[in-house]
Amino acid sequence: MLIALVVLAPSIFLVAIFIYGFIGWTFYISTVKWDSAVVDYTFVGLKNWQRLFNDARFHSDLRNHLLYALGFMSQCIVFGFLLAVLLDLRIKGEALFRTIFIFPFAVSGIVTGVAWRWLMQPTTGINLLFAAVGLENLQPSWFVHAKFGMLAVSIAAAWQFTGYVMALYLAGLRGISYELREAAAIDGADSFEIYRYVIIPLLAPVTFVVIVLTGMNSIRIFDLVAAMGGSGPAFATDTLAFNMYQTTFGSYRFSLGAAIGSFMILLSLFLVVPYLRSMRGEVER
Amino acid sequence: MSNVRRWLMYVLVAALAVGLAACAAAPAAEAPAVAEAPAEQAAAEAPAAEGVPSGPLEIFSWWTTGGEVEALDAVYAIINERYPEIEIENAALVGGAGQGGAMKALLETRMMGGEPPDSFQVHLGRELIDSHVIADRMEPLDFLFEEEGLNDVFPQDLIDIASYEGHPYSVPINIHRSNMLWYSPERLAAAGVEAVPTTWDEFFVAAEKLKEVGIPAMGLGEADQTMAAHIFESILVSVFGPDDYRGLFDGSIGWDDARVTEALEILNKMFDYVNPDYLSVRQGEMVSAFATDEGVAMFISGDWSHGQLKAMGYTDYSWAPSPGTDGIFIVLSDSFGLPKNAPNRDNAIAFLKVVGSREGQDAFNPIKGSIPARVDGDPSLYDEYQLTAMDDFASNTLVPSIQHGAAAKQSFILDYDFAINEVAANRDVAKGQAMLVQAAEDAGFGE
Numbered sequence: 001m002l003i004a005l006v007v008l009a010p011s012i013f014l015v016a017i018f019i020y021g022f023i024g025w026t027f028y029i030s031t032v033k034w035d036s037a038v039v040d041y042t043f044v045g046l047k048n049w050q051r052l053f054n055d056a057r058f059h060s061d062l063r064n065h066l067l068y069a070l071g072f073m074s075q076c077i078v079f080g081f082l083l084a085v086l087l088d089l090r091i092k093g094e095a096l097f098r099t100i101f102i103f104p105f106a107v108s109g110i111v112t113g114v115a116w117r118w119l120m121q122p123t124t125g126i127n128l129l130f131a132a133v134g135l136e137n138l139q140p141s142w143f144v145h146a147k148f149g150m151l152a153v154s155i156a157a158a159w160q161f162t163g164y165v166m167a168l169y170l171a172g173l174r175g176i177s178y179e180l181r182e183a184a185a186i187d188g189a190d191s192f193e194i195y196r197y198v199i200i201p202l203l204a205p206v207t208f209v210v211i212v213l214t215g216m217n218s219i220r221i222f223d224l225v226a227a228m229g230g231s232g233p234a235f236a237t238d239t240l241a242f243n244m245y246q247t248t249f250g251s252y253r254f255s256l257g258a259a260i261g262s263f264m265i266l267l268s269l270f271l272v273v274p275y276l277r278s279m280r281g282e283v284e285r
Numbered sequence: 286m287s288n289v290r291r292w293l294m295y296v297l298v299a300a301l302a303v304g305l306a307a308c309a310a311a312p313a314a315e316a317p318a319v320a321e322a323p324a325e326q327a328a329a330e331a332p333a334a335e336g337v338p339s340g341p342l343e344i345f346s347w348w349t350t351g352g353e354v355e356a357l358d359a360v361y362a363i364i365n366e367r368y369p370e371i372e373i374e375n376a377a378l379v380g381g382a383g384q385g386g387a388m389k390a391l392l393e394t395r396m397m398g399g400e401p402p403d404s405f406q407v408h409l410g411r412e413l414i415d416s417h418v419i420a421d422r423m424e425p426l427d428f429l430f431e432e433e434g435l436n437d438v439f440p441q442d443l444i445d446i447a448s449y450e451g452h453p454y455s456v457p458i459n460i461h462r463s464n465m466l467w468y469s470p471e472r473l474a475a476a477g478v479e480a481v482p483t484t485w486d487e488f489f490v491a492a493e494k495l496k497e498v499g500i501p502a503m504g505l506g507e508a509d510q511t512m513a514a515h516i517f518e519s520i521l522v523s524v525f526g527p528d529d530y531r532g533l534f535d536g537s538i539g540w541d542d543a544r545v546t547e548a549l550e551i552l553n554k555m556f557d558y559v560n561p562d563y564l565s566v567r568q569g570e571m572v573s574a575f576a577t578d579e580g581v582a583m584f585i586s587g588d589w590s591h592g593q594l595k596a597m598g599y600t601d602y603s604w605a606p607s608p609g610t611d612g613i614f615i616v617l618s619d620s621f622g623l624p625k626n627a628p629n630r631d632n633a634i635a636f637l638k639v640v641g642s643r644e645g646q647d648a649f650n651p652i653k654g655s656i657p658a659r660v661d662g663d664p665s666l667y668d669e670y671q672l673t674a675m676d677d678f679a680s681n682t683l684v685p686s687i688q689h690g691a692a693a694k695q696s697f698i699l700d701y702d703f704a705i706n707e708v709a710a711n712r713d714v715a716k717g718q719a720m721l722v723q724a725a726e727d728a729g730f731g732e
Contacts, residue, residue, distance in 0.1 A: 036696075037393075037420035056720075057703070123562045144508070144565040146710040229508060233564045233710030235703070249390035251696035252416065 023265060029258035037252045048259040058260075060235035061243055064150045068239070069218035071154030072161070076214050077207065079158065080165025085195070087166070088173045098170070102163035109160070113227025116156035117143070120228075143229045149236035157224055161217065165210050172206035173199070205278075212275045219267050240264050339370030342632040344621075345405035346377045347388040350569055352592030356653035360458075363639050363648055371632050376402060389695075396422055401624035403633035408690025409457050409618035410446045415694035417622070418449045424623045425452035429634065435641050438659040442683060446691065447620065455620035456641040459655035461587050462674055463615035463686045464519035464607040467594075468583040469575070471601060472500050476582070481605045485523065485551050488608045492558035495582050503555055504584030505563035506571035507709050514698075514705040515688045516585045516607075517552050523609025524548040527682045534685075534692050536731015540721045549714045556709060564710060569593070575602075587617070587689070591670050592654025604670060614681035617689035618658055693728060700724030 030049065033042040052058050083101055087094055104112065119125040120142035127139050143152040176199060184194045222241035225231075231238035231246070240260055248257030342364075348357045354377070361373050378388035392405055396417065407413045417423050430436050430453050436444065439457065447453045468481055476495040482488035492502035507513050522530050524544050532538035533545075556563075560571065560581050572590050574580045576599035584590070585607045594602060606613070621640050627633045639645040646657035651666045656675045664672060685691035687701060704720035707713060 036694075037416050037422075039420075122565045141565065146564075229565075230510065231703070233507070233510075234707045236710070245390065246699065249393045251699050252393070253696060 023262075026258045026265075027262050029255055030262050032255055034254040034258075035252070035256065044255075048255045049263075052256060052259045052263065057235055057238060057243060058240075061238055061240050064235070064237065064239055065218060065221075067148065067150040068154045068157075068221060069215065071151045072157050072218055073211065073214045075154065075158035076161050076165045077210055079162045080210070081169050081203075083162065083166040084169035084173055087170055098167075101166050104160045104162075105164045107160065109223030110227045112156055112160045113224040116159070116224075117228045120152055120156075143237055144233055146233045146236050149229065149232050153221075153224055153228060153237055156228070157217070157221065161214065165214070168206050168210055169203065172203045176202050208278065209275075212271050215271045216268065219264060219271070240267075337370055338368050338629075338631045338635040340372065340629055340632060341374055341403075342371050342629055342636060343374040343376055343402040344636065345388060345392055345402045346375075347406060349377050350593060351596035352589065352652060352654055355596065356592070356649045359648040359652055360639060360645050363642075363645055364636060367639065368632075368635050371635065396420075396624065399626060401627055403627045403629045404621045404623060404636055406619055407455060407622060409443070409455060409620045410685060410691035411694045412690030412698075413447075413455055413620065413622060414449045417624075418454050422625055423454050424625055425454060426456065426623060426637070427452055429456070429623075429637055429641070433638055433641050438643075438661055440660060443618065443658060446618070446685070455622035456637050457618040457620040457658035458640050458646060459619055459650050459653060460658050460674075460678055461589060461617050461619070461655045461689070462677070463515065463587045463617055463689060464522065464585070464610045464613065465588050465590075466583055466585050466605045466607045467575070467590055467602055468605070469580065469601060470603050472580075472582040476500060478582075481583075481603070482608050483605070483611060485520070485608045489554065489558075492555075496558060501560040501581045502558040502583060503560075504571045504575055504581035505556075505559040505709075506566045506568035507563050507706065508565055508567045508570075510702050510706040511688065512568045512571075512586070513552065513709045514702045515587070516555070517548065517705050518615060518687045519585055519607040519610055520548045520551050521545070521687075522613055522615060522684060523607070524551070527613055527684045530684055531692075533725075534687075534730055540725040541718065545721065546714065546718055549708060549717055552705070553708055553712055553714050556712065573597070588654050588670070588674060590654075592652065595654060595668075612681050614677055614683050615686050616678075616683045617686040617691050619655075693730075697724055697728035700727065 031043060031045060032040065033044045033047075034040045087098055087101075091097075121127075122139065122141045122144065126142075130136075130138050140152075141149075143149045145152065180198055180202070181194055184198045189197065220241055221239050222245070225237055225239050225242050226245075229237045231242060241264065244257050244260040244264070247253050247260060346357060348354060357375070357377070361375070364371055364373060378391060388406075392402070393416075395401055401422070407417070413423075430444075435453075435456070439447075443457055443460075444453055447455050447457060466481065472495070473479075473481065473491070476491070476498045478491040478494055480487075482491050488502070495502040505512055505516070521533070524547055525533070525538075529538055529544075533540065560566070560574075563571075566574075568586070571581070571584065572586070572593055575584060576594060576597050588604075591604070594600075621637055623630070623633055623637060641659075643657075643659055643661055643663075646659050647663050647666050649655075650657050650662070651668070651671070654671070656662065656667065656671050656678060660679075662675065664675070667675065687693055688698060690698065693701075701721065701724055704717045704724060707720060708717035
């Protein structure tokens with residue numbers, strides 16, 4: 001036990017300073033009056049938090065994160081699972097398709113954002129294709145929609161992340177022994193029923209991991225938004241991270257920015273704690 | 286049992302973290318003081334340290350589009366000629382105007398970290414003072430103004446804008462006018478509009494005629510959430526007049542004033558006559574489209590658009606003050622300052638000398654589409670528009686621009702942009718005004 005502590009001490013020390021120390025520092029800054037380029041450590045208690053919770057922009061952010069999480073998680077899970085099932089049929093050229101599907105994950109968020117910004121430009125891109133096939137009336141305004149712009153961002157994000165989810169599901173599918181499917185088939189289950197009652201329940205741990213990963217992504221989304229429309233028309237595509245960035249480095253309201261950052265940490269805990277608990281369960285099993 | 290021990294470990298780690306955070310607090314607070322000392326030393330010694338400036342020179346700016354890049358390059362060419370030993374690192378990043386784009390955010394990070402560039406572009410006025418001078422990050426430039434005789438060649442009003450507590454902190458390189466209406470005479474004529482509108486009432490009459498022939502009267506590129514805010518400052522000036530407009534920033538006139546509502550109503554009505562894709566195009570894209578057959582009839586923008594159109598080789602346009610602002614010059618100026626701890630201070634001073642020189646300003650401004658901040662610019666170098674702007678600058682009433690950092694501090698500009706963008710996106714005047722009132726309160730005007 002003592003040796004373990006000694007060996008681990010340097011990393012515990014570094015993690016303590018560079019992660020927990022700075023988290024603590026951020027929380028501290030959120031309780032002072034540092035709202036200009038001049039550093040000001042006057043203690044103001046929860047005034048910044050109060051301001052934050054009454055801020056219309058913050059309310060838009062919460063709504064946007066919810067919209068984004070709904071769109072992003074559902075697309076990733078549905079399409080990721082479907083692609084994995086298709087690949088699991090052991091089709092020809094599986095390795096090629098696997099690479100193609102997972103490739104967007106290797107592209108940086110900024111590149112994805114710029115590409116989709118052009119694809120979703122209301123007067124060009126996809127809308128021209130719609131018009132070309134006779135859908136002149138279907139001309140969505142995508143990420144500049146003043147209410148649902150965030151869903152358009154979630155499409156771009158899902159395009160990038162679905163391949164990774166597919167890989168997770170594929171690994172899960174490969175772990176399910178063939179005998180189980182055979183047994184279900186002998187019991188009279190058709191293929192839909194095999195998926196519904198055997199495979200999907202067995203993949204529940206994978207789905208859980210996917211939910212945690214996509215959920216974390218939904219909280220910290222920044223790069224795509226920055227590359228696409230910024231905070232968007234009337235904050236339609238604003239997110240907590242983007243708000244924090246502008247509040248801190250655009251308006252120099254460091255304390256308010258720290259409050260936003262601290263809030264994001266608290267929000268993440270809702271996902272991380274159950275995840276850690278399940279990991280512990282697995283280790284002990 | 287193993288669970289209990291594990292939890293003990295967690296508690297231990299957490300306790301360590303809290304302890305360290307407390308320790309970390311003290312040194313971080315002292316750090317800036319330590320960083321300042323060498324700067325003052327350097328300031329005292331440097332004028333004595335002679336020699337040919339050499340080595341790197343890093344300049345931050347947000348000049349990245351046509352007209353701007355060439356203009357900055359012209360200044361760099363002079364430096365290369367005068368100081369061949371200096372290697373210029375042009376650190377230009379988009380996003381300087383309005384809501385603290387990429388360049389300003391990176392600059393702020395570098396300044397806070399005590400690693401400033403050698404010099405950087407900043408709007409003359411409150412942007413420089415509130416963001417950097419009050420934070421004690423800039424060197425006063427009295428010595429440079431005296432050595433180079435700049436006190437005699439810049440108008441006193443301009444030096445006052447550049448100064449804080451009587452010391453100038455940056456060298457203005459140019460003067461831009463914000464309230465300009467650029468228009469296509471051909472498109473106006475096609476709709477039967479005989480004269481360019483001089484009031485907003487006339488504008489809406491003309492806009493209705495243009496609408497009938499299918500031409501959007503006003504160009505708008507609001508994807509960056511800054512252009513409508515730019516237009517709105519000229520509407521504010523047209524409704525308030527110069528004196529009361531200034532009152533909006535010293536607390537004597539509240540942003541809940543009925544005339545602010547009136548100005549917002551004009552803006553809101555204007556959105557009925559803009560290019561329909563205004564929420565998704567950027568300002569530069571809209572101006573590029575203006576130079577094609579599909580463009581709008583008019584747009585309100587600063588005279589840097591003149592530089593952009595010139596760089597594109599487009600000539601079929603004319604100009605006028607924006608509706609209701611004849612005789613008023615909404616002024617903004619780009620300038621360069623000297624950060625404390627500039628890594629190559631001598632090179633930075635050499636650069637600032639070129640920026641303030643007649644040669645530098647006459648190289649930069651004809652290309653940029655702006656006019657020199659010096660009063661002794663060579664008229665033969667400037668085009669027709671610039672010559673009228675130089676006359677107007679000398680004779681008109683000057684008022685500071687909001688959007689471009691002269692009238693109010695950075696955080697107000699950001700809030701102001703969002704309020705106007707709210708109106709642009711949701712067409713909700715009441716909500717927009719409520720946001721403006723909140724922004725003014727946060728900015729503490731008049732305190």
